[in-house]
Amino acid sequence: MAKAKAAAPKPKKAAAPRKPRKAKPEAGSVGLTVEEVATSAPSADSAKLGKLIEDAGGHVLASYREPFGGFWVSLAALPLDKVKPTPYQRELSKAHADRLATVIPKVGRFLDPVIAVPDDEGGFISPNGMHRLSALGTLGAKTVVALVMPEPEIAFRILALNTEKAHNLKDKAIEVIRMARAIAADPRKKGQSETDVSFELEQASLVTIGICYEKNPRFSGGAYNSVVSKCETWSTDPMEKSLKLREAHADKLLELDEAVSAAVVRLKESGFTSGYLKPIVVARVNPLRFLKPGKDDAPPDFDKTIDKMIEGAKKFDPSKIRAQDVAIAAAVGGGEE
Secondary structure, eight states, X not given: OOOOOOOOOOOOOOOOOOOOOOOOOOTTOSSOOHHHHHHSOOOHHXXXXXXXXXXXXXXXXXXXXXXXXXXXXXXXXXXXXXXXXXXXXXXXXXXXXXXXXXXXXXXXXXXXXXXXXXXXXXXXXXXXXXXXXXXXXXXXOOEEEEEEOSOTTHHHHHHHTOOOOOOOHHHHHHHHHHHHHHHHHOGGGTTOBTGGGHHHHOOHHXXXXXXXXXXXXXXXXXXXXXXXXXXXXXXXSBHHHXXXXXXXXXXXHHHHHXXXXXXHHHHHHTTOOOTTHHHHHHHHHOTTTTOOOOTTOOOOOHHHHHHHHHHHHHTOOXXXXXXXXXXXXXXXXXXXX
16 A cells, blocks of 8 residues: 655744834823913914803813813813713713712812813713713702813714723722821821711721732622621721721631632532632621611621621531522622622
């Protein structure tokens, strides 16, 4: 028999040429100088925009060239009823608008101008101010301050750039603990308590969870937030004293996380593979899951609650978990973070 011919080696593909690395701009080399932003002569478009603002009953407070691209912008006070959200953006979140309507009076100031461009009806539309406009309307405000640009197409571009990441639990908790530590360290705020700054800190549980993230950046705060938020309440002690209590609570919460993580390992060794194993363990060992507190009931004791959970996690039996429990958890959502 004739020997089969050896297959000829396939020619190697030529390596794709690497794209040249984009040179990083030299610091201070892009855009306008301070003088150029402030002292350039207004353009014809800027003058035309000023007329549109005045015709709508508004008033130009200042005109300048924005410092990156050099485009003209007018800072203007506009009648609130002359500014509407763009019709093609996301739906209004009533909860968010209501929260803004609560926050603005507490701050006592409206400091965040909306962006606006002229519409075809003698008014203006805003691509990024829907919730602020709604909140001001709820509060009965007369005027909104806006950064007004003459180019209608900028409304679409701003919507495309609305990609700022919202605070997740980790971001918020770290922000809160940093604020709490700054207050405790400020001699001018000596004696201030969590209760005094509860508006800024938002939730007492965030202080404890923030300390956990300081000590362990991979801490799964989302798995424990509902329990901690039921147990933690605002302290009336000076911040430097209450932080010691929060530190102790955080240590206990990290101990619980270790016990829960060990239970998750046992689940994996039993054949379960899911991103929802930690919430399943926490839910099973949570003594508050069936608690329905009344209006005047005191919050559950933190130490007793977490101690029970630690004990439950150490005794956790993977054989009592069924595949459908994992499927339900996945359907409901609420992974480890």
